[in-house]
Amino acid sequence: MTDAAVYAVNPDQQARTRLSGRQICKSFGSAQVLFDVSIDLKAGEVHALLGENGAGKSTLVKILSGYHQPTSGALILDDAPVAFEGSEVGENHGVILIHQELNLAEQLTVEENIFLGREIKRGWFLDKATMRQEAAKLLDQLQCDVDPRTRIRDLSVSDRQMVEIAKALSKKADILILDEPTAVLTGREVDILFDQIRRLRDQGVAILYISHKLDEIKAIADRVTVLRDGRHITTEPVAGLEKDDMARLMVGRDIKQMFPDRTPGHAGDIALSVRNLSVDGQVRDASFDLRRGEVLGFAGIVGAGRTALMEAIIGLRERSSGQIERNGNRVVINSLQDAKTCGIAYLTKDRKGSGLLLNMDMRPNLTLLALEKFGRVIIDRKAEEAALEAAIEAFDIRAADRKSKVGDFSGGNQQKLLLAKVMETDPDIVIIDEPTRGIDIGTKSQIYHFIGDLTNRGKSVILLSSEMPEMLGLSDRIAVMAAGCITGILEGNDRNEHEIMRHATGISGKQGVSVHE
Amino acid sequence: MNSLERTERTASGGFSIDFKALGPFLALVALFVLGTAINEAFLSGGNLANIFTRAAFIGIIAVGATFVITAGGIDLSVGSMAAFISGAMIVVMNTLVATLGAGIETVLIGVLLSIVLGVGAGAINGLVSTRGKIEAFIVTLGTMGIYRSLVTYMADGGTLSLDFEMRGVYRPVYYGDVLGIPVPVIVFFAVAVAGYVLLNMTPFGRKCFAIGSNEQVARYSAIHVDRVKTLTYVIQGLCVSIATIIYVPRLGSASSSTGVLWELEAIAAVIIGGTMLKGGYGRIWGTVVGAIMLTTIGNILNLTDAISNYLNGAVQGLIIIVAVFLQRGDWRRKKSK
Numbered sequence: 001m002t003d004a005a006v007y008a009v010n011p012d013q014q015a016r017t018r019l020s021g022r023q024i025c026k027s028f029g030s031a032q033v034l035f036d037v038s039i040d041l042k043a044g045e046v047h048a049l050l051g052e053n054g055a056g057k058s059t060l061v062k063i064l065s066g067y068h069q070p071t072s073g074a075l076i077l078d079d080a081p082v083a084f085e086g087s088e089v090g091e092n093h094g095v096i097l098i099h100q101e102l103n104l105a106e107q108l109t110v111e112e113n114i115f116l117g118r119e120i121k122r123g124w125f126l127d128k129a130t131m132r133q134e135a136a137k138l139l140d141q142l143q144c145d146v147d148p149r150t151r152i153r154d155l156s157v158s159d160r161q162m163v164e165i166a167k168a169l170s171k172k173a174d175i176l177i178l179d180e181p182t183a184v185l186t187g188r189e190v191d192i193l194f195d196q197i198r199r200l201r202d203q204g205v206a207i208l209y210i211s212h213k214l215d216e217i218k219a220i221a222d223r224v225t226v227l228r229d230g231r232h233i234t235t236e237p238v239a240g241l242e243k244d245d246m247a248r249l250m251v252g253r254d255i256k257q258m259f260p261d262r263t264p265g266h267a268g269d270i271a272l273s274v275r276n277l278s279v280d281g282q283v284r285d286a287s288f289d290l291r292r293g294e295v296l297g298f299a300g301i302v303g304a305g306r307t308a309l310m311e312a313i314i315g316l317r318e319r320s321s322g323q324i325e326r327n328g329n330r331v332v333i334n335s336l337q338d339a340k341t342c343g344i345a346y347l348t349k350d351r352k353g354s355g356l357l358l359n360m361d362m363r364p365n366l367t368l369l370a371l372e373k374f375g376r377v378i379i380d381r382k383a384e385e386a387a388l389e390a391a392i393e394a395f396d397i398r399a400a401d402r403k404s405k406v407g408d409f410s411g412g413n414q415q416k417l418l419l420a421k422v423m424e425t426d427p428d429i430v431i432i433d434e435p436t437r438g439i440d441i442g443t444k445s446q447i448y449h450f451i452g453d454l455t456n457r458g459k460s461v462i463l464l465s466s467e468m469p470e471m472l473g474l475s476d477r478i479a480v481m482a483a484g485c486i487t488g489i490l491e492g493n494d495r496n497e498h499e500i501m502r503h504a505t506g507i508s509g510k511q512g513v514s515v516h517e
Numbered sequence: 518m519n520s521l522e523r524t525e526r527t528a529s530g531g532f533s534i535d536f537k538a539l540g541p542f543l544a545l546v547a548l549f550v551l552g553t554a555i556n557e558a559f560l561s562g563g564n565l566a567n568i569f570t571r572a573a574f575i576g577i578i579a580v581g582a583t584f585v586i587t588a589g590g591i592d593l594s595v596g597s598m599a600a601f602i603s604g605a606m607i608v609v610m611n612t613l614v615a616t617l618g619a620g621i622e623t624v625l626i627g628v629l630l631s632i633v634l635g636v637g638a639g640a641i642n643g644l645v646s647t648r649g650k651i652e653a654f655i656v657t658l659g660t661m662g663i664y665r666s667l668v669t670y671m672a673d674g675g676t677l678s679l680d681f682e683m684r685g686v687y688r689p690v691y692y693g694d695v696l697g698i699p700v701p702v703i704v705f706f707a708v709a710v711a712g713y714v715l716l717n718m719t720p721f722g723r724k725c726f727a728i729g730s731n732e733q734v735a736r737y738s739a740i741h742v743d744r745v746k747t748l749t750y751v752i753q754g755l756c757v758s759i760a761t762i763i764y765v766p767r768l769g770s771a772s773s774s775t776g777v778l779w780e781l782e783a784i785a786a787v788i789i790g791g792t793m794l795k796g797g798y799g800r801i802w803g804t805v806v807g808a809i810m811l812t813t814i815g816n817i818l819n820l821t822d823a824i825s826n827y828l829n830g831a832v833q834g835l836i837i838i839v840a841v842f843l844q845r846g847d848w849r850r851k852k853s854k
Contacts, residue, residue: 316736335739335741336736336737337739339739340739348737350733353731353734354731354733354734354737355734355737356734357727357730357731357734357797359730359797360726360730360797364723364727368723368727368734368738368740369738371720371723372720374720375720376720377719378718378719379723
């Protein structure tokens with residue numbers, strides 16, 4: 001609310017609309033993703049763009065910043081129609097987009113990245129000293145203690161995000177668009193980012209902030225525009241909206257339909273038991289039990305060690321200590337092959353980088369993990385085709401042409417194929433890391449129901465997700481991690497957002513102590 | 518919906534995919550037509566046998582290279598390796614003539630040595646690059662220099678010659694024929710068939726494709742990436758050794774200039790054949806055709822006075838660039854836009 005007060009101090013800036021999109025439509029081929037969307041960005045205002053994955057947020061901001069051209073509709077900058085033919089034109093007009101995916105040259109240093117393409121020169125030569133000073137100043141504003149001479153490849157993801165933000169700040173943006181900038185940031189970094197956003201806003205910069213995190217929108221935004229399935233739903237002041245209102249506007253239907261009915265108390269014997277597992281520098285003394293037929297959620301902020309713990313369980317990461325039991329028997333898992341033998345399967349969150357072979361069609365992708373099932377000497381193509389047929393049916397994979405490359409599929413179909421690939425090994429325990437990242441809402445719901453089906457068939461699921469509704473809607477119990485430790489395993493009425501956040505931030509729960517009784 | 522649309526677009530490009538698969542064959546047919554037009558002697562049985570026999574060396578090595586490249590690697594050491602193995606075979610066989618005499622046994626020991634050396638050299642390339650986490654380009658550049666200088670050292674800067682009597686015994690492996698088909702051509706064909714089966718029909722081949730496409734995905738698919746990659750270098754080494762076994766009786770000698778630039782010809786044959794240099798896609802029959810094409814170009818230049826035979830390398834180089842350009846298919850897409 002204090003923000004609103006600051007904002008009211010600059011009434012002259014309030015009315016000035018800097019950049020507008022008018023009746024913007026966008027189609028990719030025959031698929032229309034935006035329908036008559038209009039939006040106004042005003043100087044000295046933080047405007048939030050809210051919507052589920054696949055609602056068209058990223059497409060809209062790419063049009064506003066010149067990365068995409070609208071199929072129809074117009075852009076108006078300071079009351080005059082403009083066409084941004086390419087992002088450079090947009091940037092020349094002061095419109096800067098910070099992408100959801102980071103765009104940094106990994107082999108170059110922080111300072112080289114910040115001034116990439118706009119190097120400060122003295123005569124014919126680079127003025128490295130000045131660039132280093134400027135870079136240090138920018139990073140200092142962001143309270144980011146990264147040395148400007150560090151190479152990007154040596155930075156953590158959240159530091160990279162901060163560099164990306166520093167780079168945008170250095171471009172003297174008049175209109176700054178941030179596409180889900182906090183996805184990889186820690187809580188403290190989010191606070192710093194918000195301070196910077198407020199500072200820029202007070203300087204009269206028009207800011208468009210994209211997120212599907214309602215807390216953030218409440219905290220930072222003055223007005224919010226909601227998109228759903230490519231359509232403009234509403235634009236309202238944030239002050240008059242509760243989080244529940246925003247969720248309803250965003251989803252457009254009761255969120256409970258999204259999830260399968262979970263009959264509580266049907267969980268059976270202990271299928272997997274992890275004791276005192278540690279990974280150097282990433283996981284400390286983690287213990288938990290997984291029962292047959294249950295979904296055990298793992299919540300925590302990015303960097304809490306969830307993925308590291310799971311990769312250590314399946315043998316992709318070295319354990320420094322710890323034991324694993326399957327159905328009460330001690331097992332040794334030192335490779336993914338061992339995990340497979342133990343009936344444990346892992347769905348990576350990075351389906352493009354480590355999940356699927358994007359340059360190949362579905363068949364080799366589907367059978368890759370369970371290849372020995374299709375012949376040890378010669379691969380049985382007929383069996384592969386039959387398996388593909390069955391998988392397409394079971395997981396509702398929609399591809400017009402089976403020979404087309406998986407890289408051309410939508411995220412939803414890729415995710416379904418990845419799920420099918422992992423299920424080819426017929427695992428008893430499925431570890432799913434971010435099952436619905438970048439997937440449209442309909443497919444999301446389908447995937448939730450697949451997960452429900454798995455547990456109904458007596459299989460156990462470990463769910464890692466940064467999306468709270470998904471975590472709450474699917475999990476029977478929720479283990480929360482903070483700084484490499486399991487700080488609590490929440491059951492029953494404790495399974496709520498508030499308790500999760502308390503444990504994830506280390507307010508509640510025991511640090512570094514196994515909470516398993 | 519988005520995916521449907523994109524799929525259609527790829528499907529409509531189906532013609533270019535066919536073109537990609539058939540391209541090398543069509544180019545080879547065109548070369549044969551050209552050759553016949555230039556000189557009718559081109560199509561004579563003797564000349565064709567000559568082309569295929571000579572193509573066999575590069576072709577066999579290139580079949581091995583197809584595995585390495587498909588799995589995302591590269592082996593620059595094959596030419597030097599061939600020279601080194603030739604030299605070692607000659608030295609050992611010459612020594613054995615004194616005790617075992619110039620007989621089949623001596624040849625068999627030479628052959629065995631060749632296989633051991635080839636497999637060993639391949640394993641070294643594979644293990645050093647995977648275990649040592651050094652780029653294959655660097656490792657094989659290093660071993661290329663090592664093998665080359667080893668053969669120079671063994672020959673004391675000159676030429677190693679096979680014992681005269683031994684040449685007579687060993688001779689049929691290159692000059693002999695079965696039902697009129699030269700032995701090297703039969704070996705070439707057998708290696709190609711075995712390579713095709715291994716690459717396209719077995720789990721090992723599938724894993725090569727997967728690793729070349731994306732190592733990370735392969736790792737997350739429970740594939741022992743290092744093991745498979747090392748095996749591709751071992752297969753490469755084995756192919757070099759087979760090529761060397763039929764090469765040694767041809768001239769009966771080895772020197773520091775044996776097998777020079779073979780690595781480039783082998784890689785060229787693989788690439789002309791449609792295998793992707795960055796890995797993830799390989800085609801054995803394309804490689805076979807590529808090797809035959811390269812030899813045919815040289816042969817045609819020999820039959821004509823229009824272009825000097827000394828420009829053989831230039832013509833080959835041009836063909837490689839054009840072949841890759843055509844296969845990329847971008848030119849087609851641009852036209853349709």
